[in-house]
Amino acid sequence: MHTDIWDALADLADPEIPAISLRELGILREVRTGSDGTPEVVITPTYSGCPAMGQIEDDVRAALTNAGLSARVVTQLAPAWTTDWMSETAREKLRAYGIAPPQCGSDTRSGSNVLKFSRRAMAHEAVPCPQCGSTHTTETSPFGSTACKSMYRCLDCLEPFDYFKPY
Structure with missing residues (x-):
């Protein structure tokens, strides 16, 4: 159901990381029918207060208009976005774009959820360089080009890079 809407939004890029689509990133959550029968496109920000959400809403509306479709855009904060919602394709595209993908989070494939209460606990985990793999x-x-990323530097190739923080 709503395949025409999914198709219209399939390649809609994230405004901060244009190499990845909103669907691959997990921001585009679902297309559903509202209680009044109007189609709804549900989006969830990567973190509360994400400054790109206004642009994302505008881009979704524009893509729907360009496809001759009508739907309401709904921002849904719960459940909170998690890097587990990123597709494997998104992780590979991040790496190819020069951003290290998140290294941890819950393991949804095994069904176990790992909850971390502190980012400090993750500071010792190895983050592979997206340039050389070291x-x-x-x-x-801890602050990168956007609030959802931190800055790293490879000590082998000496290249700086963003690391997409796991949530």
Whole structure:
């Protein structure tokens, strides 16, 4: 159901990481029928207060209009977005784009959920460099080009890179 809407939004890129679609990133959650019968496109921000959400809503509306479709865009905060919603394709595209994909989170394939209460606990985990693949890397700043990323540097190839923080 609603395949025409899914098709219209299939290649809609994330405004901050244009190499990845909103669907691959897991921001585009579902297309459903609202209680009044109107189709609804449900989006969830990567974190509360994400400044790109206004642009994402506008882009979704524009893609629907360009396809001659009508739907309401609904921002849904619960359940909170998690990097587990990212597709494997998105993770590979992040790496190819020069951003290290998130290294941990819940293991949805085994059915077990791992809950971490502190980002500090993750600081010792190896983050592979998206340029050369080395795990000889270091965090240079917990703040990256966007709030959902931190800055790292590879100690082998010396290239700086963003790391998409796991949530």
